[in-house]
Amino acid sequence: MDNKKAAEDLTDYFKTYFGNNLQKVLLALKKAVKERELARQKAANLLILRQELKALTKEREKIAALVEKHEIYPRFLDKVVIASKQFQEVWQVMSRLDTLVQIREELLTSTKQNQECCETARTQLTQYLEQSEDSCTTTTGWPSYRAFWTEHAESRWAHIQNTATTKTLLLSTIKMATLN
Structure with a gap:
C-alpha cells in the first residue's frame, strides 16, 4: 500500500x-x-x-536656409539707419515703408478710378460726336437734297431750251425751204 x-x-x-x-x-x-x-x-x-x-x-534645413538668405536684411536696415539722417531706429524705416506702401495702394486705386472716369467721358464724347454728326448729316442733307433737285431741274430746263432751239431752227429751215 x-x-x-x-x-x-x-x-x-x-x-x-x-x-x-x-x-x-x-x-x-x-x-x-x-x-x-x-x-x-x-x-x-x-x-x-x-x-x-x-x-x-x-x-529645419529649409528654414535655416531661409534664415541665412534673409539674414542680410537686418544688417542692411542697420546700415540704412546709420547712413540715414532721417531715421534713428529700424522700426522707423519699417514704419515709413509701410506708409509708402499704403500710399502707393491708394494712388493705384485713385488712378484706376480716374482712368474709369476718363473712359466714361471718352465714351460719352464719342456718342455725342456721333449724334452731332448724325444731326449735321440730317441738317446738311436737306441743302444737298435741294441742290441735287435744283441742278436736276436746271439740266432739264437746259435740255428743254436746247430742244426748243433745235426745233425752232428746224421750223425756220422748213419755212425758208417752203418760201424759196
Whole structure:
C-alpha cells in the first residue's frame, strides 16, 4: 500500500507539476506573443517617428536656409539707419515703408478710378460726336437734297431750251425751204 500511496502521491505530484508547468508555459507563450506584438508596434512607431524626424530635419534645413538668405536684411536696415539722417531706429524705416506702401495702394486705386472716369467721358464724347454728326448729316442733307433737285431741274430746263432751239431752227429751215 505504501507503494500504491507513493505512486498516487507521485502521480498527483507530477500532475500538479506538469499542470503548473503547462500553465507557466502557456503564460510564457502568451507573454512572448504580447511582447512580439508590442515589439512590432514599437518598430512601426519607430519607423513612423524616423520618417517624421526626416521630414522635420528637411523642414529645419529649409528654414535655416531661409534664415541665412534673409539674414542680410537686418544688417542692411542697420546700415540704412546709420547712413540715414532721417531715421534713428529700424522700426522707423519699417514704419515709413509701410506708409509708402499704403500710399502707393491708394494712388493705384485713385488712378484706376480716374482712368474709369476718363473712359466714361471718352465714351460719352464719342456718342455725342456721333449724334452731332448724325444731326449735321440730317441738317446738311436737306441743302444737298435741294441742290441735287435744283441742278436736276436746271439740266432739264437746259435740255428743254436746247430742244426748243433745235426745233425752232428746224421750223425756220422748213419755212425758208417752203418760201424759196
